Amino acid sequence: MSIIAARKDSAAAAKVAEEKQAPASAASPANTTTAQPASVNRPATRGQVDITNVRKSFGTTEVLKGVSLSVPPGGVAVIVGPSGSGKSTLLRTINHLEKVDGGYITIDGELVGYEVRGNKLHELREKDILKQRTHIGMVFQSFNLFPHLTALENVIEAPIVAQKRSKAEARKRGLELLDRVGLKDRADAYPRQLSGGQQQRVAIARALALDPKILLFDEPTSALDPELVNEVLDVIRELAKSGTTLIVVTHEMGFARDVADTVVFMDQGQIVESGTPQDIFANPREERTRSFFSKVIEPAFNI
Amino acid sequence: MSAIAPPATAETAPPTPNYSEYKVVPARQPWRWVGTVLVAAGVAAIAWSLVTNPRWEWGVVAEWFTAQSVVNGLIETLKLTAISGVLGFVLGFILALMRLSSSPLLVSVSWTFSWIFRSTPLLVQLLLWYNLGYLYEKISLGIPFTDVRFFEAQTTTLISQFAAAVLGLTLNQAAYSAEIIRGGILSVDQGQLEAASALGIPAWKRSTRIVLPQAMRAILPNAFNEIIGLVKGTSIVYVLAYSELFYTVQVIYNRTQQVLPLLLVATLWYVVITSVLSIFQYYIERHFSKGALRTLPLTPLQRARKFFTTHVAASPTKDAR
Numbered sequence: 001m002s003i004i005a006a007r008k009d010s011a012a013a014a015k016v017a018e019e020k021q022a023p024a025s026a027a028s029p030a031n032t033t034t035a036q037p038a039s040v041n042r043p044a045t046r047g048q049v050d051i052t053n054v055r056k057s058f059g060t061t062e063v064l065k066g067v068s069l070s071v072p073p074g075g076v077a078v079i080v081g082p083s084g085s086g087k088s089t090l091l092r093t094i095n096h097l098e099k100v101d102g103g104y105i106t107i108d109g110e111l112v113g114y115e116v117r118g119n120k121l122h123e124l125r126e127k128d129i130l131k132q133r134t135h136i137g138m139v140f141q142s143f144n145l146f147p148h149l150t151a152l153e154n155v156i157e158a159p160i161v162a163q164k165r166s167k168a169e170a171r172k173r174g175l176e177l178l179d180r181v182g183l184k185d186r187a188d189a190y191p192r193q194l195s196g197g198q199q200q201r202v203a204i205a206r207a208l209a210l211d212p213k214i215l216l217f218d219e220p221t222s223a224l225d226p227e228l229v230n231e232v233l234d235v236i237r238e239l240a241k242s243g244t245t246l247i248v249v250t251h252e253m254g255f256a257r258d259v260a261d262t263v264v265f266m267d268q269g270q271i272v273e274s275g276t277p278q279d280i281f282a283n284p285r286e287e288r289t290r291s292f293f294s295k296v297i298e299p300a301f302n303i
Numbered sequence: 304m305s306a307i308a309p310p311a312t313a314e315t316a317p318p319t320p321n322y323s324e325y326k327v328v329p330a331r332q333p334w335r336w337v338g339t340v341l342v343a344a345g346v347a348a349i350a351w352s353l354v355t356n357p358r359w360e361w362g363v364v365a366e367w368f369t370a371q372s373v374v375n376g377l378i379e380t381l382k383l384t385a386i387s388g389v390l391g392f393v394l395g396f397i398l399a400l401m402r403l404s405s406s407p408l409l410v411s412v413s414w415t416f417s418w419i420f421r422s423t424p425l426l427v428q429l430l431l432w433y434n435l436g437y438l439y440e441k442i443s444l445g446i447p448f449t450d451v452r453f454f455e456a457q458t459t460t461l462i463s464q465f466a467a468a469v470l471g472l473t474l475n476q477a478a479y480s481a482e483i484i485r486g487g488i489l490s491v492d493q494g495q496l497e498a499a500s501a502l503g504i505p506a507w508k509r510s511t512r513i514v515l516p517q518a519m520r521a522i523l524p525n526a527f528n529e530i531i532g533l534v535k536g537t538s539i540v541y542v543l544a545y546s547e548l549f550y551t552v553q554v555i556y557n558r559t560q561q562v563l564p565l566l567l568v569a570t571l572w573y574v575v576i577t578s579v580l581s582i583f584q585y586y587i588e589r590h591f592s593k594g595a596l597r598t599l600p601l602t603p604l605q606r607a608r609k610f611f612t613t614h615v616a617a618s619p620t621k622d623a624r
Contacts, residue, residue, distance in 0.1 A: 147517065
């Protein structure tokens with residue numbers, strides 16, 4: 001069990017920023033002097049996620065064995081690890097799709113799924129949980145777009161139904177979001193008429209429509225053909241700069257290295273180690289981390 | 304020697320002809336033709352006997368087909384079908400949601416309802432409702448174990464033939480439609496519900512706006528089966544001496560002794576209703592298949608129009624060339 005304080009002090013942020021800019025500005029080294037954090041274009045003041053000693057069992061199998069993790073506002077945490085390590089379950093506890101058996105999660109100091117009254121934690125009612133979820137967008141491995149609704153209708157469904165926004169306002173914002181993921185011209189297409197990559201981009205627009213503080217990505221590219229992976233990753237890269245807190249479970253190590261502030265390596269329901277991409281990929285402390293990366297990273301690609 | 308073939312021509316393969324200009328001859332299906340002829344002969348024989356056998360008494364059928372009493376019976380049949388069909392499916396939807404809920408109480412109530420109403424014959428249910436007055440003389444609404452009554456009435460005045468018929472048909476229909484709707488809901492991917500709850504969409508809206516429209520594709524064929532069954536099922540209400548279509552023709556043939564022609568009158572009306580419902584079914588299913596198919600197939604009308612515009616309209620231009 002490890003408690004990771006990934007809260008960025010300014011020095012760390014600058015360091016991360018430098019690392020991020022390094023590949024892009026390799027051609028013109030003079031530019032590296034800008035020590036502005038690349039991941040924060042607008043000041044991120046919301047979206048602090050604190051996971052404290054979370055445990056979860058399915059039947060007799062304990063899939064999360066006391067996991068603690070902090071992601072600062074606007075931070076980008078990428079969770080990697082072998083399948084069955086509890087990555088997706090951890091992600092799903094953050095928006096209370098899975099109830100935790102022990103420990104707790106707070107978002108900007110507010111408990112997820114519970115309410116403190118006296119010295120007891122009262123389980124929230126469905127209505128209040130749904131309200132909390134509108135602050136947390138989620139993108140699924142299998143897209144889960146609503147197939148009977150068009151791309152635009154998918155995006156505006158939650159703003160209209162859950163947030164009671166006017167249809168005209170929701171449509172306007174929905175088209176903006178589809179434009180942002182490069183699909184404005186496919187607004188009236190049904191999901192089955194779109195490619196996998198396009199569907200996932202619509203799903204991202206749908207998650208953004210509620211203007212969430214936090215976005216959760218559960219293996220967003222695992223169901224995609226290899227040539228479609230990048231169009232989705234590019235959208236997520238853009239989001240990483242927007243000041244929204246991102247927590248991404250992925251097998252795309254190159255993406256993790258480029259985008260993450262913090263890379264978290266999980267195995268067997270525990271966080272084995274976490275740190276900057278530089279630390280985790282180049283100098284892993286733990287043997288388990290090293291052996292995992294030696295299997296998943298092909299040396300030929302020099303990731 | 305003449306037996307020796309020139310080796311050069313034997314070894315080089317003949318150049319491949321360009322097949323793209325060859326005409327395609329479709330495979331012959333001779334047995335299909337034999338089958339078609341046999342079926343056509345059978346159909347013709349049946350049609351011939353229907354027309355020429357005087358005992359069908361088509362004159363009597365025509366006479367009664369649009370008679371006022373028969374039309375009134377038809378309207379009653381349609382009324383019963385519509386009311387118990389709609390109420391049955393609404394109740395069935397609620398029962399299905401109860402059965403799928405996480406509350407053990409709701410699950411067992413829904414299960415027991417379906418169990419009781421599916422295991423008793425509809426005939427018994429109808430007679431029971433109609434004779435409820437024998438079991439309970441008065442029906443009242445009040446506070447139990449006190450004398451406070453908000454409402455009280457004689458059971459026999461409350462439960463008319465119509466009320467008993469609607470009650471029996473509705474509750475019976477609800478038990479069956481609950482299972483059909485539940486099956487439809489189960490056919491929708493769990494990820495859809497998960498995505499909807501992750502978006503903060505409330506439970507009721509998840510059911511009505513996300514799950515049900517998708518479940519409809521699985522529900523509709525079975526639901527129309529049920530409704531078409533219900534149309535003819537209403538004929539069982541004759542045991543209550545309720546003057547729907549079937550009871551009406553019975554009353555008439557008991558008087559005129561023209562049994563078969565009058566049964567034909569009722570049958571033809573059932574055929575008409577079923578045909579109209581089938582057309583509705585086609586278009587409603589089409590409506591709910593949007594998004595499920597990449598492109599919707601043409602409707603029969605659109606196909607006919609296309610056929611006429613391409614073939615009939617195109618042929619003169621062909622001739623002109």
